[in-house]
Amino acid sequence: MKRGPAISLFWLFLFASSAVAETPASAEDPLAPLAFLADSCFLGTFADGKTQDLVCYSWMLDKKFLRSRHRVIGGTGPYAGETILGRNQTTGKLEYTYYNSLGGILRGEIVPTADGLSFPPQKVEIQGAAHEVRSAWRKTDTGYVASSERNENGEWKPFMQVTFARKGPASEWTER
Numbered sequence: 001m002k003r004g005p006a007i008s009l010f011w012l013f014l015f016a017s018s019a020v021a022e023t024p025a026s027a028e029d030p031l032a033p034l035a036f037l038a039d040s041c042f043l044g045t046f047a048d049g050k051t052q053d054l055v056c057y058s059w060m061l062d063k064k065f066l067r068s069r070h071r072v073i074g075g076t077g078p079y080a081g082e083t084i085l086g087r088n089q090t091t092g093k094l095e096y097t098y099y100n101s102l103g104g105i106l107r108g109e110i111v112p113t114a115d116g117l118s119f120p121p122q123k124v125e126i127q128g129a130a131h132e133v134r135s136a137w138r139k140t141d142t143g144y145v146a147s148s149e150r151n152e153n154g155e156w157k158p159f160m161q162v163t164f165a166r167k168g169p170a171s172e173w174t175e176r
Contacts, residue, residue, distance in 0.1 A: 030087040033094065033112035034066045041172060042143045042164035050074045053162070058170040060084075069173055085110060115139055121151070133159065142166055 034057075041056040055070035065086040072079040081100035088095045094110035096119075111118040113136065121134040134156065135148035143164040150159040 030092070030094065031063065031066060031085075033117060034085055034110075036139055036144070037068070038066060039170050041167045041170055043167040044146065044162040044164040046162060047160065053164075054167070055164065056170040056173040058173075116144060126150075135160075 037057040038059055039057065041054060044053045044055075046052070052073040053070055054073060055068055057066055057068050059065070060067045065084050068083040068085065070081055070083075079101055081098055083096050083098040085094065085096045087093070094112065096106075096108055096110055098104075098106045100106075106122070106124075108122055109120050111120065116137040116139045118136045119134070121132050123130055123132050125131075126133075132151040133148055134151075135146055137144045137146050140163070143166045145161060145163045147158070148160040149156040151157075
């Protein structure tokens with residue numbers, strides 16, 4: 001199935017990682033590394049200056065999980081997704097499960113870092129071709145920056161960067 005650039009690019013930010021020093025999650029509050037996202041919506045604009053990604057995060061089930069809902073605005077077609085982020089009780093690691101409007105499901109690990117979050121490298125489809133990507137989310141005063149790299153012949157090269165700025169409370173989320 002062919003995907004437009006905005007569809008594929010979101011996957012890069014959510015499902016890959018760069019090598020950054022790990023900061024273990026606290027046993028008392030294993031979701032603390034995700035708290036900077038909670039109860040807020042963020043808006044990021046892709047390099048084309050037109051396509052945007054609106055993503056909102058809210059706690060669920062007594063703060064045992066964080067729910068993320070997103071939708072691409074101005075892309076080549078409708079695209080949206082939901083992610084449930086939480087702690088795997090068996091491994092103690094932070095993990096996510098992402099569901100998208102194309103019927104796809106992705107699962108992976110979240111690695112807390114000193115300045116944000118990282119996601120271990122993963123193979124994804126970008127415009128019909130398989131690639132290995134990694135990205136990191138770096139916290140800022142107004143949100144976070146998602147930077148992504150692609151493995152090209154064994155060498156990691158910068159691929160995308162989107163700055164997500166806090167837009168408002170997660171309670172403002174609408175399905176359209």
